[in-house]
Amino acid sequence: MVALKASTHTLLDGEVKVYKRGNSKRWQATFKIDQHWVRISTGKTVLEEAKTVARDQYLEYKFRAKHELPVVTKRFEDVAKLAIADMQKQLDADAGRKVYKDYIKALNLYFIPFFGKTFITSIDHQKIQDFNAWRKRVIGRDPKASTLNTHNSAMNRVYDEAVARGFITQGKVPILANKGEGAKRRPDFSREDYRKMIRKLPHWIEQGKGGKSRDMRHLLRDYVLIVANTGMRPGTEAENLRWKHVTVFEDNGLEYVEFYLHGKTKPHEAIGRAGTIDYLKRLHSRTEAIKDIEFYAMLKQKLDLPVFCLPDGTVTDNLRQTFKAFLTKHDLLICPKTGDNRVLYSLRHTYATFALVNDGMDIHALAQQMGTSIGMIERHYSHLTPRMKKDMFTGKRYELSAEEYAAQKAEGGAGVGDEE
Structure with a gap:
């Protein structure tokens, strides 16, 4: 056994050592927790007082280790892990806010990698500026x-933890500014441009060369119509869509189509507008592997085959380019309200716009249909509020005539439908 210096004292059967450094009047303490050596200053010059502090600190660290909490120093990483553990505990108990998942992700991806070993008391304005530049890169x-x-809310959770544990005073917490770009309005199609697009698609298909080129155009037409009539995400949700995810059912004599969508967010169901079944039937009729099976019988088989594919069953990655070529040819590429190029994702935004303005759909229902949050709907479509409430602002109610109702119904509800 290694002999201890005369200035070193032990506690709790040797688990804790209390000692002095040569140039210090205050007693230090050291102990081992889960193979990790912890060294602290007791802050005391009187031995018995130092022993009391050392004993209390040792028991505190043992408690943390037993409950799978990090062995705490004042380093940012350790405090952040405490904050993460607390948020995760609340999430596991279904008591935490859903946004805690985003806070945890931000801390693990950005804050801990940058600030990790930095003492939380050393993070000043310049360190925050350095972090901002690093995060941008x-x-x-x-x-x-x-x-x-x-990100700021995630960082504040860490500082709340540090303040609560006495690692830092509230007055030393740095102010986190938000100078980011606000939610930008996204390019969509006006009702007039949408009608122009769906009128031009059939003729454009006929102008295409035979073979794969024309097959691509046929596929694009139905892809456009289905996305614009469901609000599904182009790319993720559309690419993952299989025939087994499509269900047709009846209610009160009316036929409905339901899609089970999964991609960017957790899975959700979406109902297609009137006419969507017809677009699915066209896709079915062009797919060699299933076209000879009656449409409704095919749906009941719940086949694990892609909905959006070329006749031979292959899935293409070139729809974006084909769509851009079509929009460019027909002077529809630039959204006049945003100045940005329209893309396939603009069809999803068009669905949301028409649902809010023309259908009067409430944002809670729209958020559920589109598999997004109410906050996201509010941020990106708040510019539509005056048009959504135009009747209230003008003091009148607008009722469709029989002719107008029939015209909208033929177009798929709120002006989002098939060719005229």
Whole structure:
């Protein structure tokens, strides 16, 4: 056994050592927790007082280790892990806010990698500025205001933890600014441009060369119509869509189509507008592997085959380019309200716009249909509020005539439908 110096004292059967450094009047303490050596200053010059502090600190660390909490120093990483553990505990108990998942992700992806070993008391204004520059390089652009709000809230959770545990005083907590770009309006199609697009698609298909080129155009037409009539996400949800995810059912003599969608977010169901079944039937009729099976019988088989595919069953990655070529040819590429190029994702935004303005759909129902949050709907479509409430603002109610109702119904509800 190694002999102890005369200035070293032990507690709790040797688990804790209390000692003095040569140039210090205050007693230090050291002990081992889960193979990790912890060294602390008791802050006391009187031995018995130092022993009391050392004993209390040892028991505190043992408690943390027993409950799978990190062995705490005042380093940012350790405090952040405490905050994460607390948020995760609440999430596991279904008592935490859903946004805690985003806070945890932000801390693990950005804050801990940058601030990790830095003592939380050493993070000042300049260190925050250095972090902002580093984060911009990692992301590749300036974060948007919504991202900064999430990140700042995540960082504040760490500081709340530090203040609560006495690691830092509230007055030393740095102010986190939000100078990010606000939620930008997204390009969509006006009702007039949408009608122009669906009128031009059939003729454009006929102008195409035979073979795969024309097959691509046929596929694009139905892809456009289905996305615009469901609000599904182009790319993720559309690419994952299989025939087994499509269900047709009847209610009160009316036929409905339901899609089970999964991609960017957790899975959700979406109902297609009137006419969507017809677009699915066209896709079915062009797919060699299933076209000879009656449509409704095919749906009942719940086949694990892609809905959006070429006749030979292959899935293409070139719809974006084909769509851009079509929009360019027909002077529809630029959204006049945003100045940005329209893309396939603009069809999803068009669905949301028409649902809010023309259908009067409430944002709670729209958020559920589109598999997104109410907050996201509010941020990106708040500019529609005056048009949504135009009748209230003008003091009148607008009722459709029989002719107008029939015209909208033929177009798929609120002006989002098939060719005229």
